[in-house]
Amino acid sequence: DRKLFFISALNRETKPEESAEPTVRPNPTESPGRSLDPCPDVPPNLRGVLHVEFRTNRTLQDVRNHVGPLLQLGGRYRPTSCRAKQKVAVIVPFRNRSQHLNHWLYYLHPVLMRQQLDYGVYVINQDGDGAFNRAKLMNIGFNESLKEYDYDCFVFSDVDLVPLDDRNLYRCSDHPRHLSVAVDKFNFILPYATIFGGVTALSKQQFLKVNGFSNTFWGWGGEDDDLSQRLSYRGMFISRPDSVTGRYKMIKHGRDSHNDPNPNREQKLTETYLNMDTDGINSLSYTVREIRKDLLYTFVTVDVQAPAG
Numbered sequence: 001d002r003k004l005f006f007i008s009a010l011n012r013e014t015k016p017e018e019s020a021e022p023t024v025r026p027n028p029t030e031s032p033g034r035s036l037d038p039c040p041d042v043p044p045n046l047r048g049v050l051h052v053e054f055r056t057n058r059t060l061q062d063v064r065n066h067v068g069p070l071l072q073l074g075g076r077y078r079p080t081s082c083r084a085k086q087k088v089a090v091i092v093p094f095r096n097r098s099q100h101l102n103h104w105l106y107y108l109h110p111v112l113m114r115q116q117l118d119y120g121v122y123v124i125n126q127d128g129d130g131a132f133n134r135a136k137l138m139n140i141g142f143n144e145s146l147k148e149y150d151y152d153c154f155v156f157s158d159v160d161l162v163p164l165d166d167r168n169l170y171r172c173s174d175h176p177r178h179l180s181v182a183v184d185k186f187n188f189i190l191p192y193a194t195i196f197g198g199v200t201a202l203s204k205q206q207f208l209k210v211n212g213f214s215n216t217f218w219g220w221g222g223e224d225d226d227l228s229q230r231l232s233y234r235g236m237f238i239s240r241p242d243s244v245t246g247r248y249k250m251i252k253h254g255r256d257s258h259n260d261p262n263p264n265r266e267q268k269l270t271e272t273y274l275n276m277d278t279d280g281i282n283s284l285s286y287t288v289r290e291i292r293k294d295l296l297y298t299f300v301t302v303d304v305q306a307p308a309g
């Protein structure tokens, strides 16, 4: 079959940016590859260890030139040669980190493509300069992405974390998955056993089983530990890649303004069990200010109703 031959020839190419797939944009009106065979369990074109470099200045236009031809508006992609196993929304909470986002997009899109995911990238931008609320932005990303497509898996990622190995698959498993297990900033070791921050993947069902994240962690810290406790209270375990596959490079930065450590975080972590059924996806309230579609992502600016002061 000529087409298959063409695809496998492409697959043997070793240019850094090219994905396994030919540069044919799928027709958005087509149902997602119903007639195609399912993609293999192990994506065939992974590279393993990746070279990641943040010293270069990268503009959004550089990134568009680099990965844009393979994408559909809104940072959407799906493999053309097989039917993706999962439909993945990648949710990135954001405020004033454009340079980080450029790096993140530059490295993540090719990885997600090689992983043969049917995916979309949702950058959830907190409007205004109230206290930052990472967890609420995650919940909003879950909600907004589901309005667009029938996603069944949600990867929640900080904008400053780039995987160093593309065998670390951005998809969901039987238990909620913690992907960023070996971050350079922590000398590539897991800081503590229950940590569930950085990059995580939960199926729709797993996420709803714990009512999502808490909406009430304002400022830095603890919201990820709260989710970790929710999972354990609902009988789930944390699944992780090994510490070689799970290596990450963090983009160095100072503390963001309006994201000081939350002084209430320790206290709040004693109340997870009491609050989890009433504070989460079922109590989520926010206002969408703007939804902007770039080739590289869907950029959703939201008012998260930060407390005054």
Ligand code: BGN
Residues within 6 Å of the ligand: 191, 197, 198, 220, 221, 222, 223, 224, 225, 265, 266, 269
């Ligand atoms: C922990 C934070 C996490 C953060 C990790 C890694 C808290 C709760 C205090 C009881 N947890 O200390 O939110 O992801 O460090 O930076 O602050």
